[in-house]
Amino acid sequence: MSFYDAVVPAYLQMLNSLIGLLTKAEAHCAARKIDPGVMLGSRLFPDMLPLSKQIQLASDFAAKGCARLTHSELPSMPDTEKTFEELKQRLAKTIDYVKSFKPEQFAGAEAKDVTFPAGPDRTMTLKGQQFFSAVSLPNFYFHATTAHGIMRHNGVEIGKRDFLGAN
Amino acid sequence: MSFYDAVVPAYLQMLNSLIGLLTKAEAHCAARKIDPGVMLGSRLFPDMLPLSKQIQLASDFAAKGCARLTHSELPSMPDTEKTFEELKQRLAKTIDYVKSFKPEQFAGAEAKDVTFPAGPDRTMTLKGQQFFSAVSLPNFYFHATTAHGIMRHNGVEIGKRDFLGAN
Numbered sequence: 001m002s003f004y005d006a007v008v009p010a011y012l013q014m015l016n017s018l019i020g021l022l023t024k025a026e027a028h029c030a031a032r033k034i035d036p037g038v039m040l041g042s043r044l045f046p047d048m049l050p051l052s053k054q055i056q057l058a059s060d061f062a063a064k065g066c067a068r069l070t071h072s073e074l075p076s077m078p079d080t081e082k083t084f085e086e087l088k089q090r091l092a093k094t095i096d097y098v099k100s101f102k103p104e105q106f107a108g109a110e111a112k113d114v115t116f117p118a119g120p121d122r123t124m125t126l127k128g129q130q131f132f133s134a135v136s137l138p139n140f141y142f143h144a145t146t147a148h149g150i151m152r153h154n155g156v157e158i159g160k161r162d163f164l165g166a167n
Numbered sequence: 168m169s170f171y172d173a174v175v176p177a178y179l180q181m182l183n184s185l186i187g188l189l190t191k192a193e194a195h196c197a198a199r200k201i202d203p204g205v206m207l208g209s210r211l212f213p214d215m216l217p218l219s220k221q222i223q224l225a226s227d228f229a230a231k232g233c234a235r236l237t238h239s240e241l242p243s244m245p246d247t248e249k250t251f252e253e254l255k256q257r258l259a260k261t262i263d264y265v266k267s268f269k270p271e272q273f274a275g276a277e278a279k280d281v282t283f284p285a286g287p288d289r290t291m292t293l294k295g296q297q298f299f300s301a302v303s304l305p306n307f308y309f310h311a312t313t314a315h316g317i318m319r320h321n322g323v324e325i326g327k328r329d330f331l332g333a334n
Contacts, residue, residue, distance in 0.1 A: 001278060001296045005296055009297075009301065010300045010304070013301055013305070044211070044320040045322070110173075130176075133177045134180055138177075138181065138330070141304075141308035142308070142312050142315075142327060142330055142331075145312035146312060146316055149211050152211055155212070163305070163309055164301075
């Protein structure tokens with residue numbers, strides 16, 4: 001097993017399942033005549049980020065995680081999405097980007113330094129494995145699961161099997 | 168880097184941060200005179216699991232993940248916790264259990280078969296890396312993040328930095 005096998009499939013599994021969750025949420029809005037913008041603007045608490053931003057951040061942590069681990073140029077994805085369709089396209093674009101990496105690019109990456117922003121005016125440097133396990137992946141799952149929680153809280157009929165991509 | 172380094176620190180980081188989240192939720196209940204049982208019984212939707220069960224499941228996925236990856240006997244932790252204190256003890260016990268594993272026990276585990284229950288009457292077999300990345304870790308983060316979401320939705324002043332263990 002290579003480090004690539006520890007990194008890339010984990011991001012792809014969840015990016016794909018997020019497309020499935022958004023598809024069910026979109027259908028739920030259509031069936032109940034709910035303004036899609038209301039669902040995408042929903043939050044679990046007023047000072048938390050809304051559903052649309054949770055999706056954008058999950059996308060960012062996957063794409064930038066791969067870029068930082070392979071010392072590639074960071075992808076630029078401005079957060080302009082306002083509809084379910086645009087958010088699903090953002091996820092599809094992120095999937096294509098993550099799939100564009102080759103296993104060779106991750107060779108030895110677990111032991112190489114990764115420097116990343118850790119707040120507005122400071123950076124942190126960790127070994128690749130530690131950056132992946134302690135920073136990138138928990139952030140990625142945090143936003144993916146919070147997106148699931150917002151949709152679930154709003155009555156979308158989804159569950160952990162959808163989250164895991166098993167449905 | 169060994170497979171141990173990819174597995175054990177990830178579980179420990181979040182088990183520790185869950186203790187921190189529960190400590191803040193407990194203080195919030197005391198300050199606002201909220202019955203702790205109400206907070207621990209809160210859900211994001213009526214057919215979702217309550218906060219106490221999200222913590223128990225996060226504990227289970229960490230402990231059983233380590234056991235299954237090392238082909239050890241599964242630990243028995245009956246879900247009897249009813250208070251913040253008992254749930255924090257459950258997490259502390261899980262941390263001790265996860266810490267009891269030695270790196271040697273994980274040697275080669277990424278390529279060994281792991282058989283685990285995948286529903287009430289069937290099992291699934293995956294290689295260790297795949298079991299960890301596609302099943303154990305996403306389930307673990309799912310329950311940890313959902314626990315965070317329930318507390319956050321109920322007004323506990325926590326955020327992603329607490330979730331990541333940075334506070």
